Amino acid sequence: MGRKTWEKPKTKHRKGLWSPDEDQRLREHILEHGHGYWSSVPAKAGLHRSGKSCRLRWINYLRPGLKLGVFSQEEEETVMKLHAILGNKWSQIAMHLPGRTDNEVKNQWNTYLKKKVAKADGLSSHASMSKSLDSDIQFLKPKQLSGDNNSQISLSESFSVSQCQSTVAREKLLPPFPKVLFADWLLLFNDGDQSSSSVGGGRNFEHDSTSNSDVLSSEFLQFGMVSTGYFPHEFEETSIRGGFQQQFEPVEQIPEVSFHDPLSFSETYTDLELNYDMFTDL
DNA sequence: AAGGCGAGCAACCGCAGGTAT
DNA sequence: CATACCTGCGGTTGCTCGCCT
Numbered sequence: 001m002g003r004k005t006w007e008k009p010k011t012k013h014r015k016g017l018w019s020p021d022e023d024q025r026l027r028e029h030i031l032e033h034g035h036g037y038w039s040s041v042p043a044k045a046g047l048h049r050s051g052k053s054c055r056l057r058w059i060n061y062l063r064p065g066l067k068l069g070v071f072s073q074e075e076e077e078t079v080m081k082l083h084a085i086l087g088n089k090w091s092q093i094a095m096h097l098p099g100r101t102d103n104e105v106k107n108q109w110n111t112y113l114k115k116k117v118a119k120a121d122g123l124s125s126h127a128s129m130s131k132s133l134d135s136d137i138q139f140l141k142p143k144q145l146s147g148d149n150n151s152q153i154s155l156s157e158s159f160s161v162s163q164c165q166s167t168v169a170r171e172k173l174l175p176p177f178p179k180v181l182f183a184d185w186l187l188l189f190n191d192g193d194q195s196s197s198s199v200g201g202g203r204n205f206e207h208d209s210t211s212n213s214d215v216l217s218s219e220f221l222q223f224g225m226v227s228t229g230y231f232p233h234e235f236e237e238t239s240i241r242g243g244f245q246q247q248f249e250p251v252e253q254i255p256e257v258s259f260h261d262p263l264s265f266s267e268t269y270t271d272l273e274l275n276y277d278m279f280t281d282l
Numbered sequence: 283a284a285g286g287c288g289a290g291c292a293a294c295c296g297c298a299g300g301t302a303t
Numbered sequence: 304c305a306t307a308c309c310t311g312c313g314g315t316t317g318c319t320c321g322c323c324t
Contacts, residue, residue, distance in 0.1 A: 015293080016294095037309070038309075050294090056292090059311095107290070110290090199289085273284085
């Protein structure tokens, strides 16, 4: 690779924790203009940060729909099981935990779950755990562990790993999660308002291939917006930013949101399939 | 009260891989 | 084909905070 560092080393970038003001600047800039090339974001947003730092901050903390706070029991189990299968593929594990980032999953593992698993191993309860994992792995084997080039497991399969058996057959029939990019999300609503060409238009979003695409798709599920057709209507009446902020407040602020109820997930997903074409070809 | 210490977590670093020129 | 540039990812660092002595 002809790769050098992707930052221009000449400029002095600020490091360390982000101030609320910096967060605000970055959030406003991205919501209004998208990020385009991350390397150009700091200058455009008036930040003395590296593009890489901006990207990380956005993905991990500012991106709408993030599920903040402690991991639920189900999430922990999902992480442990997927880690047993995938190893340190944090991004892939995070794909199956809507609203969670790879960094968050990684930290959770390193600070808590790793010890939990080690403790479980020490208590010989490992036998039951590994037995369950073995069966999960067996279930995954046909596609996942038999030389399939695609190292990612489909969402339906992963849920079959992490959820109770009664849902397995049902979920196994489901297609992989449709991918929705942040850019495409904005484009959807920009369709109804061609005048706001700076938002989601043109090149700004073409390279948005951040890993949050999958999470964003799940954000649609989370708020039931895809299936209800809620979005476009709402956006006819609000600015992109306003609508975005209104609808994508962090999950912790929204009562009774359940990410991992397999039933509700499947039902929502069934609805989603109707709209699947909207989000494919990405 | 204050100093030490460890856990948790936010952020950085550097490499890998994809794409444009 | 070579190079440059950009993004994604995983490992690691170091700061913050709470607990203990």
